[in-house]
Amino acid sequence: MEKLHHHEILFPLFLLLQFSSLLLLSSSYTLPDKYFINCGSDSNATVAGRIFVGDTNSGSYSPPGQSSSLKATNASTDTSPLYQTARIFKDPSSYELNISENGMYVLRLHFQAFPSPVNLSDALFNVTTSNFLLLSNFRVPNSSNSPLIKEFLLTINVRKFKIHFTPSQETSLAFVNAMEVFLAPESFIPSNASHVTPAGSNGTYNGLLSHLVLYPVHRINVGGHTITPEEDTLWRSWIPDDAFLYYQGVAGNCASIEVVYYQAGGATNYTASDLVYRTSKYSSQDFYPITWRFAVSKNARHFVRVHFCDIISSSFNVLRFNLYIYSSFSRMVGLNELNGFYFAVPFYYDFVVDSDSSGFMNISIGPRENSWNKTAYLNGLEIMELMGWDAPMQSEQNKKRLFVIVGSVVGGVAVICILLAVVFFGLKRRKAKPVETLGSHLRLKVPFSEIWYATKKFNKKLVIGEGGFGKVYKGTLTNGTKVAVKRSEPGHDQGLQEFKREIEVLSKIRHRNLVSLIGYCDERSEMILVYEFMEKGTLRDHLYGDSEGSSSRSELSWEQRLQICIDSATGLDYLHTGSVGGTIHRDVKSTNILLDEDYIAKVADFGLSKSGYLDQTQGTTGVKGSFGYLDPEYFNCLLLTDKSDVYSFGVVLLEVLCARPALDIFLPREQVNLAEWGMSWQKKGQLEKIIDPFLVGKINTNSFRKFGEITEMCLKEHGVDRPSMDEVLYDLKFTLLLQQTAVHRKPYEDSTVVPSVELPLPVVQSLPSHSVPVEEEDQPTVMDGC
Ligand SMILES: *[C@@H]1O[C@H](CO)[C@@H](O)[C@H](O)[C@H]1NC(C)=O
Numbered sequence: 001m002e003k004l005h006h007h008e009i010l011f012p013l014f015l016l017l018q019f020s021s022l023l024l025l026s027s028s029y030t031l032p033d034k035y036f037i038n039c040g041s042d043s044n045a046t047v048a049g050r051i052f053v054g055d056t057n058s059g060s061y062s063p064p065g066q067s068s069s070l071k072a073t074n075a076s077t078d079t080s081p082l083y084q085t086a087r088i089f090k091d092p093s094s095y096e097l098n099i100s101e102n103g104m105y106v107l108r109l110h111f112q113a114f115p116s117p118v119n120l121s122d123a124l125f126n127v128t129t130s131n132f133l134l135l136s137n138f139r140v141p142n143s144s145n146s147p148l149i150k151e152f153l154l155t156i157n158v159r160k161f162k163i164h165f166t167p168s169q170e171t172s173l174a175f176v177n178a179m180e181v182f183l184a185p186e187s188f189i190p191s192n193a194s195h196v197t198p199a200g201s202n203g204t205y206n207g208l209l210s211h212l213v214l215y216p217v218h219r220i221n222v223g224g225h226t227i228t229p230e231e232d233t234l235w236r237s238w239i240p241d242d243a244f245l246y247y248q249g250v251a252g253n254c255a256s257i258e259v260v261y262y263q264a265g266g267a268t269n270y271t272a273s274d275l276v277y278r279t280s281k282y283s284s285q286d287f288y289p290i291t292w293r294f295a296v297s298k299n300a301r302h303f304v305r306v307h308f309c310d311i312i313s314s315s316f317n318v319l320r321f322n323l324y325i326y327s328s329f330s331r332m333v334g335l336n337e338l339n340g341f342y343f344a345v346p347f348y349y350d351f352v353v354d355s356d357s358s359g360f361m362n363i364s365i366g367p368r369e370n371s372w373n374k375t376a377y378l379n380g381l382e383i384m385e386l387m388g389w390d391a392p393m394q395s396e397q398n399k400k401r402l403f404v405i406v407g408s409v410v411g412g413v414a415v416i417c418i419l420l421a422v423v424f425f426g427l428k429r430r431k432a433k434p435v436e437t438l439g440s441h442l443r444l445k446v447p448f449s450e451i452w453y454a455t456k457k458f459n460k461k462l463v464i465g466e467g468g469f470g471k472v473y474k475g476t477l478t479n480g481t482k483v484a485v486k487r488s489e490p491g492h493d494q495g496l497q498e499f500k501r502e503i504e505v506l507s508k509i510r511h512r513n514l515v516s517l518i519g520y521c522d523e524r525s526e527m528i529l530v531y532e533f534m535e536k537g538t539l540r541d542h543l544y545g546d547s548e549g550s551s552s553r554s555e556l557s558w559e560q561r562l563q564i565c566i567d568s569a570t571g572l573d574y575l576h577t578g579s580v581g582g583t584i585h586r587d588v589k590s591t592n593i594l595l596d597e598d599y600i601a602k603v604a605d606f607g608l609s610k611s612g613y614l615d616q617t618q619g620t621t622g623v624k625g626s627f628g629y630l631d632p633e634y635f636n637c638l639l640l641t642d643k644s645d646v647y648s649f650g651v652v653l654l655e656v657l658c659a660r661p662a663l664d665i666f667l668p669r670e671q672v673n674l675a676e677w678g679m680s681w682q683k684k685g686q687l688e689k690i691i692d693p694f695l696v697g698k699i700n701t702n703s704f705r706k707f708g709e710i711t712e713m714c715l716k717e718h719g720v721d722r723p724s725m726d727e728v729l730y731d732l733k734f735t736l737l738l739q740q741t742a743v744h745r746k747p748y749e750d751s752t753v754v755p756s757v758e759l760p761l762p763v764v765q766s767l768p769s770h771s772v773p774v775e776e777e778d779q780p781t782v783m784d785g786c
Pocket residue numbers: 025026027233262269270
């Protein structure tokens with residue numbers, strides 16, 4: 001028996017998708033226990049690189065006692081040798097296979113009712129293992145020439161594995177043409193996956209590996225052709241998707257790629273044939289969701305693996321879209337950390353999906369408002385029924401909810417459904433406390449007429465900014481106060497939820513480094529927020545102006561930049577730890593840091609912020625934030641903590657130093673993402689090579705080194721390794737001091753050592769810091785498993 005050789009490759013957590021996926025990357029995966037059996041034959045047959053050993057004379061697999069061999073009459077020479085013989089059983093019989101290694105095995109049974117003296121279509125039988133009924137009252141129709149191949153994925157942890165064939169009383173006949181039993185690659189099936197019910201996501205499903213048999217019912221090569229066992233690493237067959245498209249002709253096939261780039265943490269070449277990843281269906285821009293519909297058992301539980309590989313984008317990180325299962329949002333796809341350096345990186349997501357009583361499962365991909373390229377793609381799909389799982393009776397309540405959700409999907413507008421689901425769950429979860437209304441903030445209410453007047457009827461000339469929410473106008477209230485008026489526009493991404501959130505957060509917070517809310521207006525279904533006016537605009541404008549290159553850029557000195565960083569860090573620290581406590585901003589970026597006339601920085605835009613004291617409903621809507629600033633841990637695992645802000649702030653620090661955008665898709669590949677680009681230079685100890693030319697020669701070496709270290713700590717992959725905001729603040733103050741006093745440190749001094757010079761600061765804390773425990777309720781329930 002050959003020994004299993006494989007290399008476990010350890011990789012950072014941020015590379016993990018939603019579960020620890022296949023670790024096998026090398027070609028050295030071999031099968032320790034493999035049985036390819038040519039039943040009823042005395043000769044070996046080589047099929048797709050495997051030797052199917054004849055079971056009659058081989059001696060190694062003694063065929064069951066009460067059985068005999070059967071040869072096809074007049075088999076043509078182009079019939080596969082596997083289907084020219086069969087082993088037939090008149091009494092209950094079993095194959096017994098020695099198993100040396102426990103684990104998940106693939107079992108394939110081949111049936112073909114070929115012409116012979118015995119009428120094989122007459123056979124009626126059960127196939128069982130010691131624990132499972134795999135096939136019950138099974139009959140093989142002889143109408144088609146293609147064999148019937150039944151596959152099962154099952155855990156074997158016995159030394160002797162038995163497969164029993166039990167003919168029914170009436171016919172006393174069972175048969176099998178060929179058998180495959182081999183160990184699947186390690187971690188082929190994860191132990192847990194996101195659980196999706198027809199009513200929506202329902203946390204994590206554990207115990208996928210415990211006493212279950214997976215029975216593949218659909219294996220689809222989306223956008224491609226039929227893949228034969230010869231073309232697949234585990235000898236699977238994949239069929240094209242066209243027959244399953246709900247609306248024909250809504251998507252195009254894409255097959256442009258010759259190679260795919262397997263990356264640690266994503267798929268491997270055993271996850272699927274690379275042909276699956278080399279073709280996809282994709283949509284045109286601004287499309288309606290594309291839906292595939294698959295016949296499945298009613299009210300059954302399924303393991304669903306969805307395969308992706310971006311072969312359509314021409315730039316990095318421009319595309320993300322939604323995946324829906326049963327019209328409920330299941331997860332965001334795209335923009336994952338695997339895509340950093342290559343296009344065409346195969347990856348996949350796993351789900352456990354409970355089917356409804358329709359006998360179909362809908363799977364859709366739909367556009368995302370905040371994606372730069374509003375398209376979507378799908379490469380492959382596997383649906384496997386979980387056998388050995390008994391559907392519990394659905395409670396009345398669940399049925400009702402199902403009706404509400406399914407009923408409202410009929411229009412095909414899945415988005416409405418998600419909203420419904422969010423509202424539904426939201427209301428449900430908030431039942432305990434009264435629904436908070438805007439009424440409690442009445443003193444902040446500003447009449448629409450006043451805003452109308454202040455902005456000169458929303459005069460275009462007064463537009464000073466535009467964001468995900470809508471436009472921002474400069475205005476002057478009747479009492480002379482200059483204000484910034486943020487008016488939501490229909491069709492924009494941010495909605496009522498964010499509007500309320502911002503009012504709730506800002507009405508409770510007053511801080512020198514947070515932009516204050518002067519009022520709001522919700523008349524005529526308007527969503528308008530009125531803020532104090534920040535004379536000097538956004539930090540970004542001062543660093544590098546807008547993308548058109550119009551140089552609004554004012555050359556801030558290093559000291560000024562540090563002071564701005566200190567101000568913003570102070571604001572964020574207050575958000576995290578101040579009197580309101582535990583608020584996470586979630587959208588820290590240079591356009592959300594505003595400067596007043598004295599260049600005092602204030603953090604703005606609390607639409608996405610999240611606080612332990614407010615309700616938790618928005619966790620269900622997936623990743624929010626801005627491209628280029630997203631904490632990888634939050635992005636991949638939806639693990640949201642105040643350390644996510646620290647990460648984004650680290651990106652801002654780099655922007656301040658390098659005076660370039662966090663994401664610039666027009667730059668060469670390795671430079672697109674500032675965080676990656678900056679850290680690659682920092683790790684080489686050459687961060688100075690990419691700084692803002694204006695700063696060259698103006699930064700004190702120690703100040704610069706400290707700044708680089710802070711940035712690096714902020715950008716650590718794991719939140720727990722990042723400093724807290726108050727630690728960042730301390731260090732930034734220290735950095736400024738180093739610049740101002742030009743403290744000379746001896747070269748052997750480690751950065752964590754407090755300089756011997758007397759500093760008017762408390763003891764400078766060293767990085768890394770102790771971690772802040774993650775609050776349980778901060779973890780959204782949608783996409784657990786990281
Ligand atoms: C799987 O990929 C590895 C490299 O990642 C390669 O060496 C190996 O030959 C591939 N195996 C198969 C069966 O394609």
